[in-house]
Amino acid sequence: MSAHRSALLRKETVAEGTLALHLRKPVGFAFKPGQAIDLVLGAPELAEASRRHAFSIVSAPHESHVTIATRMRDSAFKRALAALAPGDALDMDGPFGSLTLHNNVARPACLIAGGIGITPFMSMLRHATAEKSAHRLLLIYSNRRPEDAAFLAELEDLTRRNDRFRLVATMTGMDTSKQPWSGETRRIDAPFIAGVLAEMPESIFYVVGPPAMVASVLSALEAAGVDGDYVRSEEFPGY
Known part of the structure; x- marks a missing residue:
């Protein structure tokens, strides 16, 4: 995996208790639909091991930003995530994962x-x-x-x-x-x-x-x- 510096662009509620975060797309960042990233927060109040969480990528490769979405639970990581403001820096590790669509279009x-x-x-x-x-x-x-x-x-x-x-x-x-x-x-x-x-x-x-x-x-x-x-x-x- 590769580390990429990013920042929060905006947050959006996409269902009751579910938040989408739109992130700046780092230069050269490429992925396949279905892959994921590790989001790494620079939250000093969290232990280092608790600053990282895996998220599937919601956005498509052609989009100008990277979007993730998550249910908001009462955990230290999710509280730090909710506290992010536009412009706050964070890191993305990835992409990774093999849950991608098969190539043979003859099979539904x-x-x-x-x-x-x-x-x-x-x-x-x-x-x-x-x-x-x-x-x-x-x-x-x-x-x-x-x-x-x-x-x-x-x-x-x-x-x-x-x-x-x-x-x-x-x-x-x-x-x-x-x-x-x-x-x-x-x-x-x-x-x-x-x-x-x-x-x-x-x-x-x-x-x-x-x-x-x-x-x-x-x-x-x-x-x-x-x-x-x-x-x-x-x-x-x-x-």
């Missing part, structure tokens, strides 16, 4: 995100749309409530701009929501996956989210008969 991609697991897929989808990729893309995006669904409005806009992309958002905890929702409310189980396979056979599956969600979806994929060679996953613990 089914992206399955739970909560903040949407972040690497945002980079993929923005890039595919900008490049007019021939990949056929389906995103299954699971949250408890619409209030929790980061980038939902942008994803809906991407479906209008990219006729190779379809979004299925599902909200599994609508009893706690204050917003209306007329879409899916099912959990991602084997019958759900079977419907995907009927629509998009030969799909390669990508699963990102909290550990329990990833484990549940991987079990559903196995029960639906998906060959493990065509499944790629990444867990986001501690979010």
Whole structure:
């Protein structure tokens, strides 16, 4: 990995309890959609080992800045992150990671995100749309409530701009929501996956989210008969 000096440009709330940070893009910084960076804060109040945290890159390679997004928890790192002001310096190590979209456009991609697991897929989808990729893309995006669904409005806009992309958002905890929702409310189980396979056979599956969600979806994929060679996953613990 390579260290790059950067700075905060601005912060943005993208869902209830979820913050996006737009960072200055260092000269020469290049990455593939789906990769990540380590963000290193110069926060003297934190122990050195606590100043570093890995984040998937939300922005696409063609964008002029680097964006990350995170759920805001009550941890020392997240408090220091929330306290950053525009212009504050920080370091980025990376990029790293191999959760990138396959090259064979003849095989569809089914992206399955739970909560903040949407972040690497945002980079993929923005890039595919900008490049007019021939990949056929389906995103299954699971949250408890619409209030929790980061980038939902942008994803809906991407479906209008990219006729190779379809979004299925599902909200599994609508009893706690204050917003209306007329879409899916099912959990991602084997019958759900079977419907995907009927629509998009030969799909390669990508699963990102909290550990329990990833484990549940991987079990559903196995029960639906998906060959493990065509499944790629990444867990986001501690979010």
